[in-house]
Amino acid sequence: MMGNFKSYLLVLGASLLVLFSLGQSNIKSRVIEASEDTYIVTDLADTENLQGFSTNNYGSLEFLKTWYAFEVAGQERILSVDLVKFNIKELEGVEVESAFLQLFASRADLTELARLIDVHLIRENTWSEATVSYDTRPPWNPTPISTAVVYGAGGWYSWNVSSSVASAARTGQVSFAVGIRNLPANSEAQVAFVSRASKDKAPR
Numbered sequence: 001m002m003g004n005f006k007s008y009l010l011v012l013g014a015s016l017l018v019l020f021s022l023g024q025s026n027i028k029s030r031v032i033e034a035s036e037d038t039y040i041v042t043d044l045a046d047t048e049n050l051q052g053f054s055t056n057n058y059g060s061l062e063f064l065k066t067w068y069a070f071e072v073a074g075q076e077r078i079l080s081v082d083l084v085k086f087n088i089k090e091l092e093g094v095e096v097e098s099a100f101l102q103l104f105a106s107r108a109d110l111t112e113l114a115r116l117i118d119v120h121l122i123r124e125n126t127w128s129e130a131t132v133s134y135d136t137r138p139p140w141n142p143t144p145i146s147t148a149v150v151y152g153a154g155g156w157y158s159w160n161v162s163s164s165v166a167s168a169a170r171t172g173q174v175s176f177a178v179g180i181r182n183l184p185a186n187s188e189a190q191v192a193f194v195s196r197a198s199k200d201k202a203p204r
Helices: 160-170
Strands: 008-009 013-023 025-032 036-044 065-072 077-087 097-107 115-120 146-150 155-159 173-181 187-194
Touching: 025 077, 036 065, 065 097, 065 173, 077 146, 097 146, 097 160, 097 173, 115 187, 146 155, 160 173
Parallel strands: 008 077
Antiparallel strands: 008 173, 013 025, 013 097, 036 077, 065 077, 065 187, 077 173, 097 155, 097 187, 115 146, 115 173
């Protein structure tokens, strides 16, 4: 799984907008806030974890950091991935028409005009924002389910996650990993999304 993911930097915030049908064109919308969110970090070139990135937990912070730094100040290759989980028990038994993950970008440091940020479906929902680290990360599918173009801070970004939410409705939970596409050597980019720990623009 992570062999494929070395080419991605994942980030995820916390707003899930769901449209669902109760039959006979009776379509309603609902906003579901994230139940848990955090980010995990590693330096792929630091096999001994000398900086402590891969064992640290960042679940209490008010932001989700999506970061990729490739040989900017040496041989480092820092990867930061955001994890976001939703409790969707209220969707059991309803027909989900569409669902969008929405995150508010509070900061964007980009070396280009825009960057692609991918969302991947996490295969196991047992991770906890209070304990998870890069070393204990849950597995996610290597192929992204949705991609958005991020060009700056101060706005909301959306990813279409309709099929994943519809499939997961019967299990009661769904979670995602979000991150920046890989960068060329001597490059760095980072985007911070507001986490649910914040009271302003928090995950919805």
